[in-house]
Amino acid sequence: MKNAEFMQLMAEVTQLNHHQRNQMIAVLNQHNDTAKAIEMIESRVDAKNTCPRCGCANLYRHGLVSGLQRYRCKQCHKTFNALTGTPLTRLRHKSKWLTYLEEMNQSRTVRKSAANVGVHRNTSFRWRHRFLTWISQDCPDKLHGITEADETYLLESNKGKRNMDRKPRKRGGTANKPGLSGEQVCILVARDRAGQTLDFVVGTGSLNKMRLTTALKPVLDIDVLLVSDANPTYMAFCETEGISHEVVNISQHQRVKGAYHVQNVNAYHSRFKMWLERFHGVATKYLSNYLGWRRAFEQHRNLTPKMLLNAALGNFQYLTVT
Numbered sequence: 001m002k003n004a005e006f007m008q009l010m011a012e013v014t015q016l017n018h019h020q021r022n023q024m025i026a027v028l029n030q031h032n033d034t035a036k037a038i039e040m041i042e043s044r045v046d047a048k049n050t051c052p053r054c055g056c057a058n059l060y061r062h063g064l065v066s067g068l069q070r071y072r073c074k075q076c077h078k079t080f081n082a083l084t085g086t087p088l089t090r091l092r093h094k095s096k097w098l099t100y101l102e103e104m105n106q107s108r109t110v111r112k113s114a115a116n117v118g119v120h121r122n123t124s125f126r127w128r129h130r131f132l133t134w135i136s137q138d139c140p141d142k143l144h145g146i147t148e149a150d151e152t153y154l155l156e157s158n159k160g161k162r163n164m165d166r167k168p169r170k171r172g173g174t175a176n177k178p179g180l181s182g183e184q185v186c187i188l189v190a191r192d193r194a195g196q197t198l199d200f201v202v203g204t205g206s207l208n209k210m211r212l213t214t215a216l217k218p219v220l221d222i223d224v225l226l227v228s229d230a231n232p233t234y235m236a237f238c239e240t241e242g243i244s245h246e247v248v249n250i251s252q253h254q255r256v257k258g259a260y261h262v263q264n265v266n267a268y269h270s271r272f273k274m275w276l277e278r279f280h281g282v283a284t285k286y287l288s289n290y291l292g293w294r295r296a297f298e299q300h301r302n303l304t305p306k307m308l309l310n311a312a313l314g315n316f317q318y319l320t321v322t
């Protein structure tokens with residue numbers, strides 16, 4: 001815009017009525033959000049400055065596509081942008097991403113978020129899980145010291161899936177068979193006393209030694225003292241792996257044994273389940289995304305949409321563990 005035209009526009013801004021002024025602000029905010037989102041996205045390439053395919057650092061700029069700088073690699077001749085190879089590649093409407101992430105920050109449902117942001121329900125669903133793909137990968141490498149572990153169960157859900165091999169339950173619903181069965185999905189949570197937490201969707205049916213070993217063996221530091229309830233699976237695992245172990249016998253009403261208890265992890269289970277209720281049943285397939293989403297709230301206080309966007313882009317260093 002020429003300067004003279006801009007001065008004219010500025011002069012006319014004062015004549016806008018209330019409604020027009022709000023519309024103008026909305027347009028400006030949207031541009032602002034786009035600019036903010038694009039700046040954060042572009043910083044990925046600025047930070048690495050290499051081709052995601054061959055790792056070559058010899059790049060040249062090759063036009064703009066959907067507001068993002070496109071690069072061409074001099075070695076493999078492929079083009080890419082800052083989102084290539086990330087779960088967010090080819091998602092549209094970047095002007096709405098930060099607004100959408102605020103919906104996620106408020107734990108709103110797919111439907112409600114869609115209405116608030118002004119996107120289709122399917123878009124809302126797709127965005128949620130694309131954003132969560134890497135947000136849910138933000139977790140500690142190892143747990144240290146006294147570490148509580150316990151499993152909990154949720155009813156398996158094929159929400160959204162066609163051609164089910166059993167009669168669908170009313171959402172939420174109750175199991176067709178009493179007790180623990182293949183209808184229940186086992187979730188294992190381990191938490192150390194620094195509050196670092198790891199969660200695992202270990203499969204349908206009960207926890208066994210193999211499942212426990214697969215989940216916990218790689219993430220327990222050598223100094224770990226594992227605390228569990230009297231489920232013999234934990235004892236068998238700790239014996240085989242040479243891990244120090246304390247048992248709290250909850251069925252014998254022994255909730256605390258000195259510093260040893262599983263109350264932190266049990267409280268974590270209930271916070272997760274309570275939080276999950278607002279979504280009215282979550283497909284088992286997406287359960288680990290929801291666990292990761294919940295973990296983000298648990299591990300980082302005062303999350304902002306920008307922090308969530310960074311995590312969705314794999315820039316976890318912007319999130320500080322509290």
Ligand SMILES: [Zn+2]
Nearest residue numbers: 051054073076
């Ligand atoms: Zn290349």
